[in-house]
Amino acid sequence: MIPRxxxxxxxxxxxxxxxxxxxxxxxRNSVAATPVAPVDTRPLAPPVSGPREPVTLxxxxxxxxxxxxxxxxxxLPSGRQQRAEELLQALLTIYLDKTSPHVLGGGSEVRxxxxxxxxxxxxxxxxxxxxxxxxxxxxxELTVASLIHTISANTPGILRVxxxxxxxxxxxxxxxxxxxxxxxxxxxxQLTTQLAP
Amino acid sequence: xxxTSPSRNAQPLALAGVILLSAFLLSGAAPEKHLSVYSVAAxxxxxxxxxxxxxxxxxxxxxxxxxxxxxxxxxxRWRLRYYxxxxxxxxxxxxxxxQGRDMEFPGKFLLENxxxxxxxxxxxxxxxxILGGPVTLHEDSARLFIGSIATHFTASLASDNPPRxxxxxxxxxxxxxxxxxxxxxxTFSREPVVAPxxxxxxxxxxxxxxASYNESSGLAVVTVNTTVPVIATFSNAGRTITVAPPASxxxxxxxxxxxxxxxxxxxxxxxxxxxxSVPAPAPAVxxxxxxxxxxxxxxxVDASHGGDDRGETLxxxxxxxxxxxxxxxxxxxxxxxxxMTTLVLRDSDAxxxxxxxxxxxxxxxxxxxxxxxxxxxxHGVRVYTALIxxxxxxxxxxxxxxxxxxxxxxxxxxxxxxxxSEFQKRQIPVRTLAAPLRPLNNVTxxxxxxxxxxxxxxLAQLTAPDYQQLVTSAVATAISSVHDQLGAAQ
Numbered sequence: 001m002i003p004r005x006x007x008x009x010x011x012x013x014x015x016x017x018x019x020x021x022x023x024x025x026x027x028r029n030s031v032a033a034t035p036v037a038p039v040d041t042r043p044l045a046p047p048v049s050g051p052r053e054p055v056t057l058x059x060x061x062x063x064x065x066x067x068x069x070x071x072x073x074x075x076l077p078s079g080r081q082q083r084a085e086e087l088l089q090a091l092l093t094i095y096l097d098k099t100s101p102h103v104l105g106g107g108s109e110v111r112x113x114x115x116x117x118x119x120x121x122x123x124x125x126x127x128x129x130x131x132x133x134x135x136x137x138x139x140x141e142l143t144v145a146s147l148i149h150t151i152s153a154n155t156p157g158i159l160r161v162x163x164x165x166x167x168x169x170x171x172x173x174x175x176x177x178x179x180x181x182x183x184x185x186x187x188x189x190q191l192t193t194q195l196a197p
Numbered sequence: 198x199x200x201t202s203p204s205r206n207a208q209p210l211a212l213a214g215v216i217l218l219s220a221f222l223l224s225g226a227a228p229e230k231h232l233s234v235y236s237v238a239a240x241x242x243x244x245x246x247x248x249x250x251x252x253x254x255x256x257x258x259x260x261x262x263x264x265x266x267x268x269x270x271x272x273x274r275w276r277l278r279y280y281x282x283x284x285x286x287x288x289x290x291x292x293x294x295x296q297g298r299d300m301e302f303p304g305k306f307l308l309e310n311x312x313x314x315x316x317x318x319x320x321x322x323x324x325x326x327i328l329g330g331p332v333t334l335h336e337d338s339a340r341l342f343i344g345s346i347a348t349h350f351t352a353s354l355a356s357d358n359p360p361r362x363x364x365x366x367x368x369x370x371x372x373x374x375x376x377x378x379x380x381x382x383x384t385f386s387r388e389p390v391v392a393p394x395x396x397x398x399x400x401x402x403x404x405x406x407x408a409s410y411n412e413s414s415g416l417a418v419v420t421v422n423t424t425v426p427v428i429a430t431f432s433n434a435g436r437t438i439t440v441a442p443p444a445s446x447x448x449x450x451x452x453x454x455x456x457x458x459x460x461x462x463x464x465x466x467x468x469x470x471x472x473x474s475v476p477a478p479a480p481a482v483x484x485x486x487x488x489x490x491x492x493x494x495x496x497x498v499d500a501s502h503g504g505d506d507r508g509e510t511l512x513x514x515x516x517x518x519x520x521x522x523x524x525x526x527x528x529x530x531x532x533x534x535x536x537m538t539t540l541v542l543r544d545s546d547a548x549x550x551x552x553x554x555x556x557x558x559x560x561x562x563x564x565x566x567x568x569x570x571x572x573x574x575x576h577g578v579r580v581y582t583a584l585i586x587x588x589x590x591x592x593x594x595x596x597x598x599x600x601x602x603x604x605x606x607x608x609x610x611x612x613x614x615x616x617x618s619e620f621q622k623r624q625i626p627v628r629t630l631a632a633p634l635r636p637l638n639n640v641t642x643x644x645x646x647x648x649x650x651x652x653x654x655x656l657a658q659l660t661a662p663d664y665q666q667l668v669t670s671a672v673a674t675a676i677s678s679v680h681d682q683l684g685a686a687q
Contacts, residue, residue, distance in 0.1 A: 065575050065628065135509035135517070136572040137648045138579055141632050160587045175508055176570070178633040181586035181599050191584055191631050 050077045057091050058149040058192065060102035060142035066197035067145055070094070084113040084121065084155050091150050102142060105132020111167070113151065119159030120182070123147055130165045133174040140177035142195070149192045152185045159185050232317060233415035235389035236343035237540070237557045238263050242386075242415060245317065245339065251304055252339070253314040256323070263328065263343065264556070268313060275306070275313040279327050280550060286313055295326040296548070329504060329548040338412040340389075344557065345540050347391040350419075352408055354400040361441040362405045362421060366390070367538050368494075369435030372419075381427050381440055385417040392417075404442065494540040495684065496532050496676065497563040500525035501570050501646075504548030511573050511656050518546065520571040520659050524649065527665050528567065531673035537680065555639035559601070564683040565612055565676060568637065568646040571659055577626025578668065580616050581646040582609040583637035601639050608643040612679055616645065619675035623667065625652065643683055647672060 052073045059070045074090045076083045088110040095104040107128035114122040133140065144163065152158045160182040164170070170179045230245040232254050239262040245252040260266040260279050268277045273288040285294040288308040292301055302323055304316030315323060320341060321334040333342040348368045355361040370390065372383040392410045399407045408421045421427070421440050428443050500521040502508035508517025525541045532539040542557055543549050558566045572579075583602040602609065613629050620627035637644045649668055651658040658664045676683070 062574055065579075134574065136574050137570050137581060137632055137634055137646065138572065138630075139574045141630070141634075144633060172635075175502070175506065176632075176634055178586070178635045178638075180635070181633075181638075183633065184585065184587035187584055187586075187631070194630050 050075045052076075055087060055090070055154050056150075057087070057094065058146050058153065059091070059094055060146045061197070062102050062139065062142070064197060065138050065142065065195070067142060067149065067192055067195040068197055080155065081113060081115045084115060084151050085110065087150055087154050088113060088123065088147060091146065102139075102146070104129065104143070108132060110147075115155070115158070119157055121151055121155070121158045121161045122164060123151070123161065124164045124167055127166045130170060130173055135174040135176065137176045140173045140175075141191075144173060144177045144179075144183070145188055145191055145195060148183055148185065148188045152188070161185060161188070230339060231415045232259075232339045232341060233386070234259060234262075234341045234343065235346050236263055237346060237561050240387050240389070246314065248307055248314065249305070252317045253304075253307060254317055254320070256313045256315045259320065259324070259341075260327070264553070270308060270311045270313075273308065275308050275311075277313065277327075280553070282327050282329070282548070284323070284327055286315075293323065295323065298326075300326065325545070325547060329550075329553065330542070331544050331547070335412065338417075339415045340412060340417070342389055342391075344542075345544060346389045348389050349391060350393060352393070352398050352400075354402055354405065359425075359442040360400075360402045360404050361439050362400065362408065364419070364438040364440070365433075366436050366438070370438070371431075371435060372438075374429050376427070379423060381421045381423060381429060383419045383421075383429070383438070385419075386415070388417070390417040390419075405440065494561055495537040495564045495680075496539045497558045497561065497566045498525045498528050498532070498539055498541050499554055499558075499566065499568040500541065500543040501568050503543045503546055506548070508570070509572060511571065511659065515656070515660065517571045520649075521569045522546075523660070524569045524571070524665055524669060527662075528569065528669040528672055531666075531669045532676065535673055535677045537673075537676065551636040552639070555601075555636035558636075558644075559639075559641050563642055564680075566637075566640045566642060566644040567672065567676075568634070568644075570646060570648040572648050572650045573656055575650045576652055577628075577650060578620050579648040579650070580613045580620075580627060580629045581632035581634055581637065581648065582606060582613050582629070583640075583644060584631040584633045585638055586633065596641065598639055601641050602637060602644055605640070605642050605644065608683065609637075609645055611682060612643050612676065613645045615679045616647065616672055616675040619671045619678070623671050625667070625671070 053076045054071060054073055055076070057070045057072055058067050060067055072090060074086060076086055092104065092108060092110055094100055095102055096106070096108065097103075105128060107126070109126040109129060111124045111126050113124070116122065133143065147163070148161045152161065162182050163173075163179050165179070173179055230252060231242045232245055232252075233242050234240065241262050243254055243258050245254055247253070256277065257266060257268045260277075264280055266277065266279045268275060270276075275286045275288070277284040277286070282296055284296075286306040286308075287293075289305050291303070291305050292299055293306065294300075300322065302315070302319035304319055307314040317334070317339065318336055321332055321336075324332040324341075324343065328343060330344050332344075333347070335341075348366055348370065350364050350366045352362060352364050355363055368388070370385060370388045372385045372388070375382045375384070392412070396410045397407060398409070404425045405421060405423050405427070408419060410417070410419050412418065423440075425442050427440050429438050429440050431438055500518070502516075502518035502521060504518075506518065508521070510516055511520070522543065522545075526544070529539040529541050540557075540561065540563070542554055554568075583606060585603055585606065586599050610629075617627045617629045632646065634646055637646055647668075649659065652664075
């Protein structure tokens with residue numbers, strides 16, 4: 001014979017558990033119904049200040065599969081690493097324009113550039129950069145060569161470049177261009193000669 | 198204690214009886230069965246065990262010579278990892294989970310002392326999924342071919358006097374040769390020789406009327422029926438075997454046996470001449486300065502992508518991986534019609550990593566590796582050589598994997614230039630470029646990649662047989678023009 005007070009306690013606990021489950025379900029539905037604000041992609045850092053300097057960006061052109069020098073004036077900070085980041089930001093601004101000769105997917109970003117002695121640059125792009133990139137040997141090669149040659153031509157002392165995606169190593173950019181190894185800047189410079197219009 | 202005495206006397210007799218009985222039983226026991234496995238990486242033989250009336254083999258043992266593999270058991274489960282591919286088996290079940298997909302295979306998986314056994318008949322189902330390439334099983338003869346590895350042969354009778362029967366093989370061979378009364382038998386234990394179109398060949402000659410092919414117990418045997426004593430001689434670096442009566446048969450009835458010639462069987466008549474043979478060059482594991490390279494295929498054609506890696510999505514229903522296979526098959530036909538033995542690395546929709554592609558090519562010492570790609574962007578054809586990444590230096594005989602192509606790059610550029618030149622002749626727009634494209638930089642011989650884009654705006658041209666044949670015949674013609682340079686390089 002089960003004591004009566006045990007039965008009462010059990011019933012109370014069951015009612016409490018049922019009530020909490022209903023409350024949790026209600027809360028979950030409320031959260032799902034709440035509109036989520038879109039991710040704010042505006043830069044958190046203040047606009048770059050510094051004198052505008054002439055630089056040469058190397059812009060890919062899909063029409064003839066070439067890499068063309070493009071003279072530009074952009075504000076550059078004094079720090080070497082920040083300058084490298086600004087160079088690539090300026091390059092991406094061109095590629096994100098819908099009239100660009102080598103369009104990159106929306107949301108493509110260069111997250112950061114690290115300059116590590118001796119002579120190593122690490123370019124970290126975001127996932128959208130690789131995930132939305134078109135697939136093909138030439139089209140991927142143009143992007144890689146454009147990034148590397150732009151940064152190495154305007155930042156003396158870079159000998160090797162590594163490209164990461166979301167801070168991690170990735171096999172290829174979009175199925176072809178190898179991202180698993182360090183790029184030799186001298187070899188990329190020779191490639192740039194081949195890619196000249 | 199008197200009763201112990203006869204027992205002591207009987208002990209030596211009983212022991213002798215047991216030994217004799219064991220010897221009798223062992224002498225009458227069936228020979229241990231073996232599975233012969235042929236692959237680009239290695240040729241090897243594995244013992245088979247009988248379970249539930251079927252031939253079983255250890256799956257780990259099959260895969261170990263082919264690459265990086267490990268296995269662990271967890272109760273009734275047995276997990277296998279081959280490079281990045283994983284397979285999950287359960288003891289007593291005929292279902293496995295390979296690369297995340299369930300699949301059935303004939304027979305049951307057995308787990309014995311942490312050793313995973315599968316029926317031999319299941320290998321043709323399991324291995325293509327695990328290895329990512331074609332596998333052919335000759336179950337009756339216990340011969341397993343991994344990849345397009347088979348060595349084919351033709352036999353033709355030269356109507357000289359005396360007549361000569363000439364066997365031409367697509368790769369060097371070195372069979373065991375034995376002569377008996379009225380026949381000469383060539384036994385291929387290490388070579389992946391496969392049957393000709395007809396297992397029995399007739400020649401209409403009185404001296405050499407016929408030959409036959411059969412295979413069993415992991416061996417392939419070609420038997421030449423003769424009415425006169427014959428000898429076998431090797432030429433063409435082991436690719437050609439000529440069977441003919443000796444020039445001075447009457448004067449010298451018993452020429453000395455070659456080192457690899459089997460002694461005549463006890464029943465052989467003394468009138469038969471033991472065959473002589475010149476051994477083919479031994480397979481070279483690694484190239485040395487004066488070592489002769491053993492090469493099974495002149496060219497390795499790689500249909501890029503495959504399996505989960507679809508390459509570029511050309512249209513919603515057309516992927517790069519499908520077009521590259523069609524191009525690869527066409528290129529193999531074009532190369533072989535010009536006399537160059539060719540291996541297509543991926544001849545089905547299989548996963549094959551870039552490392553595996555390079556390993557297969559390097560293991561075979563192919564004279565040239567040709568990767569095929571297809572693109573919607575641009576017009577015409579792009580021919581690529583490796584853009585060597587920044588890597589470690591070679592250490593002694595060991596080459597740095599990322600820069601393995603370095604020494605062969607000039608040769609690759611010769612091949613790329615020849616291919617580009619041929620496209621120009623055919624008025625197809627072409628460019629030669631370096632590219633950061635694996636596995637070009639991991640291949641130790643000449644290596645190029647060909648990226649085919651349509652000449653006009655229509656992507657339908659990529660699947661048009663005429664355009665594909667135009668492209669592949671141009672590549673084959675170009676490779677043929679530098680054949681000697683490529684072939685002599687190693």
